[in-house]
Amino acid sequence: MDIEQLSRGTDTIWVVLTAAMILLMEGGFALLEAGFVRQKNAVSIIMKVFVDIAFGALVFYAIGFAFMYGKDEASLIGLSGFFMGGDLTHLSLNISHDTYWLFQCAFVIAVISIVSGAVAERIHFRAYILYTIFMTGLIYPISGHWIWSSNGWLAKLGMIDFAGSAAIHALGGFAALAAALFIGPRIGRFGPDGKINIVPPSNLPLASVGAFILWFGWFGFNSGSTLSATNDNIGHIAVTTMLASAAGCATCILFTMFRYRKADPPMVINGALAGLVGITAGCAFVSDAAAILIGSVSGIAMVLASEWLENRGVDAPVGAFAVHGISGSIGTIAVGLFAMPGTSAYSGLLYGGGWHLLGVQALGLLVVAVWGFILTWLVLKLIRKFQPVRVSRDEELVGLDIGIHGVPAYSQEHDFLDIEKLRNS
Template identity: 40%
Template sequence: MKMWYLSILVLLCLFPQTAWAAGEVEQVAKSADFLWIVVSAILVIFMQPGFALLEAGSTRMKNAGHVAGKTVFTFGLSTLVFWAIGYGIAFGEGNPLVGLTGFLLQGFNDVAGIPVSIHFFFQFAFAGVSLAIACGGFAERAKLSVYLIFGILFTAIIYPVIGHWVWGGGWLAEHGKQDFAGSTVVHLTGATAALVATMLLKPRLGKFTADGKANFLPGHNQVYTVLGVFVLWVGWFGFNAGSTLSVNSDLFGHVAMTTQLATAAAAVFAFLASWMYNGKADITAMLNGTLAGLVAITASCAFVEAWAAVVIGAIAGVLAYFMSIYVERKGIDDPIYAVSVHGIAGVWGTLSTGFFAAPRLVEIVGVGKEGLFYGGGLHQLGVQAIGVLACFAYVAVVSYIVIAILKATIGIRVSEEEEILGLDLSEHGAYGYPEHLSDDASPSKRFQTESFIQKSV
């Protein structure tokens, strides 16, 4: 039974004497849709503590407080910047490249029949997720000031432009690019910025030996990473199913189902891939595979049947595992696996609709054409590929310019001494784990810390 029919039935049971006019029924249906959008936005916002747990657990104890704390800072920052500038660029009236109106939400009455306050509340949460992914490339070695400046520019001129191209009526939307909830707009955008950041920052101290072999720098709390992944998994239903923007059809249930199936397949196949390849079942590989499945199905969740969702998720999980190995062998230090999990899986998820988009679902959503396996030829696959290349190129170039200027002016990396002691102390003056400074710490560690504090005062 459709959700809004159920809502009306409950109201009729409570107030049987009331005669509902057609206009009143329509208003109840709209109210149900608006409520669903707000609840979905809250679920997406709830993904931020998931990122905090995932990233803090994946990094070392001396940086845990910094990594978790900057998540709150960057989310607040992205909210204000997206309200002031980003939303207008993404959804304002303009041209196929950029929106030129609607800054500070001025001039909007509604967007596609949705009050602008509700539409903004939903969309700013997506911008915050993309920035969180981008910031992963800075982990454990970037100055806090870099998060501030890059976060402003990312949310003002990088993410919103891609959003306009795909979701705001821009040139990729005109060509029928299918990206239902953001494999390209959110995840590939964030991952591309993370890739540029980690390459310009250079690897963390001790990550690679003199001959280029990678050292294992384990995160300090694997339980945090597991909890973070589960929080993200739950929040993702707001991400994907919420993007239907309505409960006035069965589509939101279909999207929730394909999201779950793809994610489950990705978790299992990434786990099995690591087990078969290494002889040991790698928990980190399973967690990254799970996220890769979520990322991949984000573009295609409304366009593909259940069986295709399983295939998409399984391929994403395996791809993320082997690409993480490949990226590390290339000398790229990606502490939270943004490139393989959000980048490669984002590319695969975007391309997947070019293969698997089902005609009946394409008709319901009303975007693009059916995929190759349904007789649609190479048209939709070509549109998807062009979208990937264009978005990657724009984000990479602009991110490189911004970070390169920061590197040449204020610098983007903390000193070696600060990195060795940890960013909790050097950037915030306190450890995330105070017992790290207890009497049980080694004499050399206490001496280093006390000396650094004295110099900092």
Template identity: 40%
Template sequence: MDAGLFTANNVWMMVATALVFFMHTGFAFLEIGLTRQKNTINILFKNIFIITGGLLLYYAFGFNLMYPGFEEGDMGLIKFAGFGIAAPEGGMTAEYASGGYTWWTDFLFQGMFAATAATIVSGAVAERIKIVSFMLFTIVYVGLVYPIVGAWKWGGGFLESWGFYDFAGSTLVHSVGGWAALMAIVLLGSRIGKFDPNGKARAIPGHSIPIATAGVLILWLGWFGFNGGSVLSADPALTSLVLVTTSLAAAAGGFGAFILSTVLHKNLDLTMFLNGILGGLVGITAGADLMSPNEAVLIGFMAGLLVVLGVAFIDRLKLDDPVGAVTVHLICGIWGTLAVGLFGDKASGAQFLTQLYGVLIIGAFCVLTSGLILGTLKATLGLRVSREEELEGLDIHEHGMDSYPDFRMNQH
């Protein structure tokens, strides 16, 4: 491989890394926009902790747990290559990763993915979780659970040998976060006032839909790195296709959610439109490199429909998910993973069953581990803030700060 091509590949991977990093801005904006003003600093603090803590954990042991170098004959379940990081011999040359990028770029790109799973949980538990309990959960889940699951496929483990396919993480990132989010909202309970005495869900409006909208657009942009970088080189044909399928699925997801929510609820709900876009993005992520434009539109549109139906289903279960994280990341993540067996280059009955087995195994592991971590925290430190803290807002009680002090003073 000539030096120019190797450099071009590596530069694209570094750009993709920066785009995935930028997604954390999108997650933060979406989450604060869809929740109340009195909890803004709390949410921002959690998001900053996730990216800083996640990167340090990935450096300390996560990367070597996720890419341990399984050998022939290993079961492909769990292996650890040691603490800390150091580039192997040849890690800065075209001999590494088929000339797609250097070892350092590999570490940083994968590190940006690692924190995303915990960010998904952050939105679901917003406005009522104790911040120390959330931080401890993040440390264990991002530090241990996410890399172990990642190793099963991306690290060359048993799911890889089975033929399970997940291009950029519909299951390995989004469902891993989604399962934990589901367990967390079951154990936490709903926010005060979310359900009336008859159990009917009431809307608790977010304090800034413009900020939430900006968050979704930033996430869409970041997905060019999330999926486009998962090509693992600057291969012109494949990278271009992935960006097209990603964008078409996002657009179709938005349309699917907007149309169905309008038919069902007789109003043009922007939040459903926004979550539909995210559902389309999550849905295409498992097979973005395998799909034609037509298939990408179909997968995205179906994901948009699932968002609307999923939000209603979660409400019917009397579960409170302020940002729709379980619907977008878990339900659409499962759909996208199964869609690999239904559409595109790998579609077959056998592939569908392999995808299904992967979803079920990872789901069982994530439910078990997240339930254990959260259950232990609930029994010891407690998961939920007091009624007074929840009503007055976590910003004042947990941080001693106000996100918009001038605005509040002017209101009085």
């Protein structure tokens, strides 16, 4: 075996393993969201995660990958590689196209999972399946093409987004905001006089385990984006990822102790995730100190954004927009400030690189945010013409587990269940 074959084999193993780590994050999303919502909706959360994986993979295989990475003369959308066939020779990779698809497939599944939490406890299951098809087949692949395809127009301008603060998290966060606004708050979440009614999480230990799984998977998310097991930067990427997430978590502990007189567990959980989201764009390009700053700012901004949304009557059961939309925005802009010389084509403003990179990052963020928000709103309006987007009042009150899926998550108080009666009630 020559050196080239060994390198290709090693890189293939690395990418497949990190793709598996990212896919494991779906278990984290499932536990996190199931812990944050009420018991009567835990099964519905799990079912949506299965939809993310199953439909997301199939749709991305059929059309999404082609739109994202296919050949493109206009810098707008790929037009080759449907069903992984056709011409993909323009992809300069040290791994096979199949291996690359697997890694990118894990990313697309993560995008739709962000939106899932924003509409928890009230979206209709059939409507969610349809939205998943649009997100994984069109919305994410097209904007992802602009940023990550070698011929994408934002890539040509010099936009930097190493593992997806903008392409994945800001897109998913602003799509989540649009979906939450479109579908409206849960029954009783806000009183007629504007009073905010707290919906306590059903199982914070479960949510915490979900966050730990996401934390673990994020090392695959960021480090795996090197696409090479021999990349000298893997260690630095892992360190900045760890420091930013720790800073986001620690800052939320201290900030909520100061603000609420006690450390707020859901905020602390989301603080770690906010730090992870914030560092995802620049993990390969910023210093350790910058990573700590990015994580800290992301954590505080997440808390303030959560309060801001709640005060305006926006119901976000798991904080999808505050965690992904806000922190993704911070991380994207931070690259324009803190990118170190020699790590990319352009340096950040604070390293003497001028305003070019910061301007491109801001433009790219604006485009992705508007694209995700507007396309989600339009797609949900289209779906509503054929299928109710929100469950009925009775289904929401009894819970989606029984109302939609016909089975409760926790049934230890029963010896037997009349499933037919539950499904038809």
